Amino acid sequence: MTLDAFFRPHGVVFVGATTDPQKLGFGVARNLVGGFSGPVRLVGRSPGEVLGHAIHTSIEPLPDGIDLAVILVPAEAVPEILDACGRLGVRAAIVASGGFKEVGERGEELERICLEIARRHGMRLLGPNCIGVIDTSTPLDTSFLPPPGAQKGPVAFLSHSGATVAGVIDWARTQGLGFSRIVSLGNQADVTETDLLPVVAGDSATRVVTLNLEQVSDGRRFIDAAAASPVPVVAFRAGASDAGSRAASSHTGALAGNDVAFDAAFRRAGIIRVDSLEGMFDAARALAWQPLPAGRKVAVLTNAGGPGVAAVDALVAAGLSVDELSSTVQTELRRLLPPAASVMNPVDMLASASPEQYAESLRVLLQADEVDAVVVIIPPPPMYPAGTVADALIPVVQESGKPVLAVTMGGRLVDAAAERLRSANIPDYRFPKRAAAALGAMAFRASWTRQDHTPIRPTIHLGWNVDHQGWLPPSEAFDLVRAAGIPALEITVAASVGDAVAAADRVGYPVALKADIHGAAHKSDIGGVILDVADSAAVAEAFERLMKRARLAGSEVRGVIIQPMARGGLEVIVGVVRDPQFGPLLMFGSGGAGVEAAGDVAFAIAPPTAGDLEHLLGLTVAGRILRSGRGDAFNVAAVEKALVGVGALAEALPELAELEINPLVVRSEGVVAVDVRARGSVWPGR
């Protein structure tokens, strides 16, 4: 069944109604009967009346066509009511009651029972432990929140936190922000953010989706749902600092905290990530109200220098550009403005700027091909009320197909301007920074919609499966890397001094010796690497030393790896680890033993897109050095090939838990994997 019944039910039964205005059950009844125009049956423990609607003490007889139930009774009583609703043909149930998974074992059991009942009746369940659903078009409000409730508007809002829904609805009114659909998700026993995302994004009243998330239940499906959204999606994620304690034994695993996976997933899905709720709704207003900019070139129109300079800073920080205007545009502006005005960009009309000068200058800027968007700054104008400036600007903005954002810098003196701009769907912000961040979000969305997001999937031919649970022997790990088309140093594992010397003689001196240890420790941490070993006598000595060190460190040692020395080049790390929510996560950055200390890494969903490769290389110091083209040239194409190869490995081998090449040495002629670690987990099919 679809989830429409949660938003546009034919009729609603509410169980938990009361006439006591101090109780939440009164609030739900009030909001429900106060708005919804279809049949409503209120059920409670005592008879009575709410806004002229009778409270019945039994759920039966249920009027025809009632397909949504809202339940707010003590947790223990929920299963029975849910079952009754199911029997009576209800298709969707919102369980607002708390006392489930969030309070411990008994609650968890009750939640499981509720889910079973819902499944048995083919009923979808929202919650428990949520404050319900609001659809301002239907209209439907199943929350207990005090009136006046959410304003009607273009923003859909899904939130894991119910308190945040309450706070945001109340705050949004002060921002001129209206909502299409709001859902408090609660414990998500059945219906999740991923289920609802297409339903709210596809609603004709919605022009932007906002998400207040903590975790997501099925990461790849979430990415697909967000990427397919016809409207922009903005997300605030709480829980970023909870890095989690994944069983991290590779550098990649240790650094791939839960939040970097979210970051990579949001980027893949085209979700605009913000770091505050205010920032989310700042961006949402701009996205919902104004057209997307065609590019990143912004003009700033102001009547004072200082705020203009601050706006340029903020715009540049948000990834936009504020370039000097062409002489044609400057000449047009000169005609409108006093000689002392500045027309370079920012356009500073001076404190004397009249409403007409604001409007005409804006028109010139919006008509210029070189301008994709305009930020208009309105401090309290010394000579004219700010409201008259707003009045003059509005028709110019409305004629244009380009986005305009306003900065109304002040309080009481600019309130009228802010109000009029909002009524005309022109977003206003108190200071330049928030306007710039909102415009940055618009530019991100615009460029994302223009890009190709096809993952790059080279075909790789593997003649085997990884059936190890634990670390693979080095030769197998190296073979995996070679199968992915990545050159790797030759390695020989020697179990005896004699084997070691023979291998070194064959490879040619100098050689590197590394303890072949089993388990999670990094070789370099236990002194398990000796480089530049010059002759057979030194090999013999190094062999004994490494075996001894490994044993002293308590590692299970299987022998010593002999490799030719890799000279020169830049050491990078390429790794992949499986994130529990989002699947394979690719890592790139500065390699060597100090990977974690350096912290110079970036992540992407594997297999990566061209945009992901750009991100991995552009965001890291290692990537920037590779691409600098200075000094010895580095073969960047070979690095990208290694990244997509490792991504393909992770996709081809679901039993590969993590794989890490560190270092991958990059030179002008190509790359070579010098050390490889790979870990398998039990293959689900076996």
Add this chain to the structure above:
Amino acid sequence: MTLDAFFRPHGVVFVGATTDPQKLGFGVARNLVGGFSGPVRLVGRSPGEVLGHAIHTSIEPLPDGIDLAVILVPAEAVPEILDACGRLGVRAAIVASGGFKEVGERGEELERICLEIARRHGMRLLGPNCIGVIDTSTPLDTSFLPPPGAQKGPVAFLSHSGATVAGVIDWARTQGLGFSRIVSLGNQADVTETDLLPVVAGDSATRVVTLNLEQVSDGRRFIDAAAASPVPVVAFRAGASDAGSRAASSHTGALAGNDVAFDAAFRRAGIIRVDSLEGMFDAARALAWQPLPAGRKVAVLTNAGGPGVAAVDALVAAGLSVDELSSTVQTELRRLLPPAASVMNPVDMLASASPEQYAESLRVLLQADEVDAVVVIIPPPPMYPAGTVADALIPVVQESGKPVLAVTMGGRLVDAAAERLRSANIPDYRFPKRAAAALGAMAFRASWTRQDHTPIRPTIHLGWNVDHQGWLPPSEAFDLVRAAGIPALEITVAASVGDAVAAADRVGYPVALKADIHGAAHKSDIGGVILDVADSAAVAEAFERLMKRARLAGSEVRGVIIQPMARGGLEVIVGVVRDPQFGPLLMFGSGGAGVEAAGDVAFAIAPPTAGDLEHLLGLTVAGRILRSGRGDAFNVAAVEKALVGVGALAEALPELAELEINPLVVRSEGVVAVDVRARGSVWPGR
């Protein structure tokens, strides 16, 4: 003379008064006579009256004791009036008029004339092109801003931008924010931000100073003034994106943009830097109203999980820690709260939390040694009006010596709470992020006041001066570095093939050959470096090749530098460049040819403090690798010694414009400078 007359004059003359309420001159007259209680003489072109005060058409006779003049007449008329004021004994003049330096050459000349007149009379001049001074204690308001003007309070505000003053005063009222002294600085012909900083910081009504800066006029004096401030200083700097086009010929010069110098200066001075005006006043309210935290350990008190998690994220991002509470504290909280409440930290009292539970839980947290500060979150409480929660919290906060910040998440439903909290000097914020940032600012200030900020100045003995204008010959540059106690590779400059081979034979093979080019180009950019040259024949060939390459690149080449090869180690860069505002600026980061591409550098004022060294090493990937202690150990002490050595060089040699060691190779046994460039400027004394 002191600058007190600008804030607490005995009497004021205002020239430019008018009875036309549409004119700015009316606004100044109204604000002046409406507040100031001493003698005021209004002077204008036409006689009349403003609020019962006569407008005279001549400046004379000036009543006794008038020591401050406010002038708002056309620019051309200012010099004459200024001169008259000076003759009549006025000691301080605010020139509000525009039309000076900001409009071109004639304005610049007028400004110079005004300054000469002021100097001749021993008069201090504020402006021109400013909106004046407000002192809410005196009270004095020389601005033309519409009433009700600035609220009285503990925040001093200095701003280069006048429009920003207008916007902020109007906006601040909506935030419950009051001011002690406000100064619009204008063109700063005479009085600068640095002059005024001690005057507003030392005022007994001021508890925090806020700065809206673009440039500063005398950087080192500004740093000293801010560092000496008895109250915290918070600064927003506009113009950060204007990197400026310094004649940048070293990597250090190219990367040391104007804004990084500000960053380094602010850190040295203990100034809290914010990236928005909203953020500045968010921090200012907390700093002015609440005591500083003793440490960084924060407890979060909430009645809902979601906002609590968001608060933890934001606090951690602001450099604070939110650790699990001790079992003692948890037990105390358990006694107050329902079993399903969470007492780990965040303390989630659940939606049922009563005002008493809020208050008692807060008391427990504030009494715990393990808690330095508390963030209390108040979403619209489902059961109680938010105002009653605020009422219950206030006495607990006031009894405590620890800072408490509130998050009132909502709009109308939390307005009463916000208002009561503000009256009790408890700062409130709408969402957790802004509260966390404000608390982060408090923690920064608290830890700064506990640290030692003595610059580290090793004594260096130089037997010579740098008298070059331009790049020094390599041997002199290397000698400078050695004089600062930094080991450097031996170098020989060979002018012929024969000299080159002889030098290489002496040094021992393999050797490195580098073109000794004159001028700004980096050797590696023109292919001027050949490494690992193995024998005399190869040296001869490399010599010819380098000379040819250098000439092809158009460089003036003086010969070829012969050096032993430096093997292994980490390549870092240590440089110093002279910033026009703040003097010597030290740079540290990842070295090699790709320094600018990598962009892994940090800056500090030279000579550096211990905190600066911490910053340079902690903020860069190179520094973090050095300190990681993994793999081969690096001699961090030698790196720090090199940094303070280079800082001392810059201080000892004012004629040294820039110096850069790149790479400085770091190994376990120490550091060695492999390449050094230094540039002198004309020595002022010659």
